[in-house]
Amino acid sequence: MDERALSAYLTSNFGEKIQVTSAAQAFPGMSRETWLINITRGGRNDGVVVRMDPPGGGLVPTPLKFEYDVFTLLNRTSVPVAQVYWFDEAPDISDGRPLFVRAMVDGVTYPPGLQDDTDAAAERRKRVVLEYIEKISIVHRLDWKTHGFDQIMPAPASPEAAARSELQRWTQLWRDTRSDPFPVMTEALYWLAEHAPPRAMAVSLCKGQTGIGEEIWRDDKIVALSDWELAHIGDPLNDLAQSQGMLNMWDREKILRHYEACTGFSVPRENMAFFTVLGLFISALVLNQGLPGFNAGVNGRLPRATLGLGKVKIYEHMLGAMIDMDLEEAAAFVHANRPNPYHNKKVSGS
Amino acid sequence: MQPTARTLIDRIADALDETVLPSLSQDKWSASTVRSAVTLLRHLAKRVELEAAIIAADTADAHTVLTGLLPRIRPGEDAELKAKIAAILADPAPPSFDTPALDAQNTRYQAVFEQLLRDQYDGGWTNEQAQPVRGAIRAYLKRRLARERDMYMPEFSGPPF
The missing domain is CATH 3.30.200.20 (Phosphorylase Kinase; domain 1)
Structure with a gap:
């Protein structure tokens, strides 16, 4: 500039x-x-x-x-x-x-050394994930109606409608914006509809993109939650399921129990699994959005092609493999096959 | 002709990866651009050799699947879809060297599969009507993914930017 x-x-x-x-x-x-x-x-x-x-x-x-x-x-x-x-x-x-x-808030988006293979780094990862859970819990406990969030974004009619309305929103967006026909994605969307959990334990303000790379950290504390472009009202477990590797930083069950203690919500593992798989689809949709500008020569950033073509293909192949799985198996498959780019030292440099 | 297109592209990627990228460790933006360029070149090295044959094989498979499914499409409620499938099945195959035309035709097949899936889920098909169609499409889609897999993996499995 x-x-x-x-x-x-x-x-x-x-x-x-x-x-x-x-x-x-x-x-x-x-x-x-x-x-x-x-x-x-x-x-x-x-x-x-x-x-x-x-x-x-x-x-x-x-x-x-x-x-x-x-x-x-x-x-x-x-x-x-x-x-x-x-x-x-x-x-x-x-x-x-x-x-x-x-x-500007003083801090970093990648706490340096967090991925080191040392006991001290492992202890830090535990501190960091507990801090993340405490801060995201403030968001999830917020009274969104009193603060007017339902005036700027749709809210599901009931906890029973939360998962389905979120899926419908993304399905419609996909049909309106995808770069090519993707019958595998179409089939995966119907698979998701068949596996949508019947009820959310709460209907909350959700951040949409959370975790390392999305917040501002100082001394292993979150000083500001950033990147709210995917904020929505829905099942708060959507945020946890898509927290970019945060749940791998320590014992997953202990992390979820800490969340339950902070929010007072229970965490149905079925909801976590559903939003884990939905998150893969949402990522494919979002990354695919970069291709029209790239193809037209308006934005020639090469990662738009590696993401919009390559990563979308990877995710399409993953979703294609999952349509014969049950929900738990599919979520485990996503966890095993989708590393967080922000945890890669080549990318984060720290 | 030697070197082949694939060899040339691979060597360009090698040069960027081994000579340029290490010198950019202090510049995240430039390193990301070069890393992405290398990834795309590795993909292109395969694509220039494989793409036309993969698309042609896939379209032939899709043609066989849709030919088998056409009698199962309901003539009344799904008349438009039935006509669309009949039209694409009558479409002549482009020359084997014309990759853009092969790709365009294959894309039309994929659009038909999408519509067929939507119709059988949302269009009031009975389970008895839908199951064989869904099964045939799923089997085809799995063959399609297996067919194209080598063009994208492992190249796009690494850091995305």
Whole structure:
């Protein structure tokens, strides 16, 4: 980003003199661009984050304004999130791409050394996952109706409808947006419909993308929950099932018991299994969203092709193998065959 | 002609992987781009050799499956689907060297399979009517996945970015 133009833009919106001292894009920023901007204002150092759609649009099939609205509502709750400042639909600074600006929270998205093969790292992983459970529990216990979240996102009519309405939402999105016909995916969606759990133990605000790579950590504590673009109201176990390897960081059963103690909800293993498999399908859908922009030459980032073509094919093959399995077997298959990229040192660099 | 397209692509990928990538350890963005390029090149090295034959074999399989299923499609409620299947079965095969045309035809077959699945789940088929159709489609889809598997694995199983 042009730092002079950005200084002028921030000065105009904050109504005080802002000097940008550095601007760097957070890695990998596949779904959307996140820019970390160091500034001086009123003679002191500060920072803001600019979140914007990439060229060709984001991978996640919700508008950026939706995520901004979620942040705005969260700022009025006890959930730890960065303060959001404003949304801009089509500013010149981003060549007309939507953006919003929020406060920068000091911390990291990958706690360094977390995946080391040492006793100390194993102990840290336990601390980190318990911290994650405590923070995500605040989200899941939140009274979403009082805070108005059902004004900006649909809510299932009942706990009995939670799994099916979530599946229907993604099924419709898939039919509307997929790059090619995928009969294996079609069959897998019917398999999921047949295996949808009958009831959610609670209907909660869900974050949608959680875990390492999605939150801001400092001293092994979550200081801000970030990335709310897939937020929705539904079965909270969806978040746990898709927590990007968090449940592998320590004894899985003990982690789930800690969650039950923090939230007061029980954790039906059937619901966990269903959302684990649904998560694989959702990932395929989201990654596939990057192909139109790539094919049209609007966004030539090569990972859009490795993800949109290659990973989608991998997930299609996994779903194709699962349609002859029962639910528990299919969930175990996902756990065994879907490593979290954020836990790969080649990617995280730490 | 030597080197073959596959050899050339493999050697380019080797060079990026062994010479360029190690020098980018301090630059996540560039390393990610090169890692993705290597992944895509490894895929392309196989694809240039395998794609046309895989698609042709798959379309021939799909043709046989749909020919067998056509009499099971209900003429009244599913007349549109039946006509669509009859039309695609009458479609002549493109030349074996014309990969884009082979791919386009195969994509039309996949769209028909999708519609057939949706109709038999959502269109009021009885279990007796649906089971043989679903079984034949599932068996075909498994053969299809096995057929194309080598074009995507293990290349896309590694770090995605």
